[in-house]
Amino acid sequence: MLTLPEPCLVVLVGPGAAGKSTWAATHFRPEQVVSSDALRALTGAGEDDLTASTDAFEILEMVVQRRVRRRLTTVIDTLGLDAERRRRWVALAREHDLPCVAIAFDTPAAECRARNRARSSKRIPAEALTRQLRDWTRTKALLPDEGFTAVHLETAVRMVHETFQDSPAAARRQEEAPRQLRFGLHLGEFKNVDVRETAKAAEEAGFDAVYVMDHFRQIPQVGRAWDDFLESWTTLAYLAACTERVRLGTLVTGVTYRNVAHLGKIAATLDVLSGGRAVLGLGLAWFKEEHLAYGWEFPTTRERYALLEDALQLLPLLWGKGSPRFEGKVLTVPEAMCYPRPVQERIPIVVGGNGERHTLRLAAKYADAANVMGDLATVRRKGEVLRGYNPATRLTHLTTALVADDDRALGQLIDAGRGRKPRDAYAAAMHAGTVEDHIGRFRELAEAGVTEVMVRLPHPDCMAPMSRVIAAFQADESD
Template identity: 85%
Template structure:
């Protein structure tokens, strides 16, 4: 199975009757295929109207250019024997930062001729097919040096977001030598969501933790300001009574939202009521409009970093014994006292944010884990930075996962969720893939140094297949190997 990047420009190359149109129709939706034959029918009297060829190719070039400009996966279904056109398509894809892949149809000449003879229409004149076969023999040798992102021989194919390009071999590694990875369900939407049933289902599915986004109105990346949105720590307290084993935390609480000592008391209370399952996520806070709407101060970045560093020092002190005084850079707490103390000796602190110079440094110095976002290359780089500060600090990763059992299920969920967004952009944003795709992706993250992934599922139907992904990284799977 060929795994092609999504989006990409796919150039089919081979003689007539080699199977190019059949292959394209089998693996791509019709709107993705730009066919010279179909455009000949549009510009002329039919697909075999050779007099319309020049107009058809003029339209083809325009359609390909416009689709690539919009970064839409496009399959160019022509002979692909014109070197100048191939160079132009490669340059076009490169201009718009899109991979350009060639699919070579090296069908034996005798088979091409037999297929052509069997045709009831669009039969290629024998002398023309002979020329094409001769041209193909030369073209086949040129393809590998023309600058294509990849050249593949014809085979069953599927397109996937970049995140899954290395997933197939990684999934095999996970099957052969399973790695352990913890999973948290991240709740970032509450409109129409039964949080109790969602939490119970997540616990039954094998998730290790449930995290809620700590905001007071929906963020613009996900929805509208007036969408239903629950207060985080109140929600976690409710979930403590609805669940038995999952850890419960915020990802992450902005340090500007609450008096820090009060936040420590809230987290300690959750830990007591949940039997030692609280996790305290902390971050710099970024949503300025939210602060303005609630009448909160939104200090400059330097002040917020000072507040974050103070919070990271104060909270463990507050959760400890006695009532010591705390004097920080911007915080003063005369009595850092919290009774009852948390059930855990230390409530785990996770610092969220992508800043490498400040955020990761603070996480490495004071916290138990750093939570980062981004693609695999970004995670690898941040893991290296974090190890440079403190190799003992755990790395966690926040991501979205649209998961289905197979490609057909993925396609249905993408169509259900994308709205007016291009399929390619939505699929990449939510990491739309099969169970095996996600097993491979999370294996690569584990190999990069991630110990826990916090996953937002954009559709309720993702929970069951996601449970299969989680199971592949559980102790039972590791032990079975």
């Protein structure tokens, strides 16, 4: 099966009755196909109204331009035998950094003629089909040198988002030479969510940890301010009693949200009650509106960085022996004392944030891990920066995964979750892919230096297929 990048511009090329429209209808949704025949029907008396061809192609060019500009997968269903039009389409795709693929329909001439004779409508005049077959013979030799990203013969096709373009090869590498990778389930929504059952399901699926987003109301990137949203540390304490194995942490606690010494006491208590499973994610805090709504000051970026650096030094001191005094840039704690002390010698601290110069530097200097977001190229770059500061600091990654066993089930999940959002945009934002797609994707992240992936699952039905992804990265206990 041929794999094509999503999104891309697909140009069908071949004589009439070669099977182009049937192929397009089989492998693409109707809104993705721009057909010259359909546009002739729109602008004229029917699909075979040749007097409407000029108008139809003017509209076709406009539609293709608008769709490519929006980076939407578009299939151009025409004969494709006009070299000048092909050059324009290749140039348009290149202008908008979109792959442009030609699909060549090299159907034998006798078969094209037989199909044409069997048509009850839209039959092509014999002399016109003969010209098309002759033009196709010349065009076939030109296609490889016209600048297309690739030229493929007509075959079964599967569209794969650009995120997963290298996934098949990466999945094979994981199968042949497995790498270990830890997975955490990230909970960022609580509306209609049973956190107890979700955490227990995550543990059964093989997740190593459960992380909750630390806010006091829902963030605008995810939902509405009045959507149900649980306080993070209270929720983690509840989950400590509901689970047995998974680590429990925030991703991430805003350093401005709580008195830092009090935060250290909260985390230590969770560690004691969970038997040594607490993780403290810590970040700069960015949600100004949330601060103002709760009556908190929102310090400047410089002040918050100073507070974050003090916190990263104070917390391990607080969890240690004795009651030493701490004097930082902005924090003073006369007695850094916490009893009972955590079960873990040191509660792992994960610093989250996008800043490379300050955030990653602080993570490398004081924390156990840095959590980053972004595409694979961004993760690779941030990993290199982090290793430049401190090779021993672990790299973790926060992402979303809409995962299903096969394309049919994946399509159903996309349609169930997208609401009014464009289908392709929603699928891209959710990293929609099959189990094999995600095995390859996470293998590439492991090769980029990531040791743990924190995953948000947009739909409950993703849990079972995600367990199969996780299994591909777990060590074989018999080894």
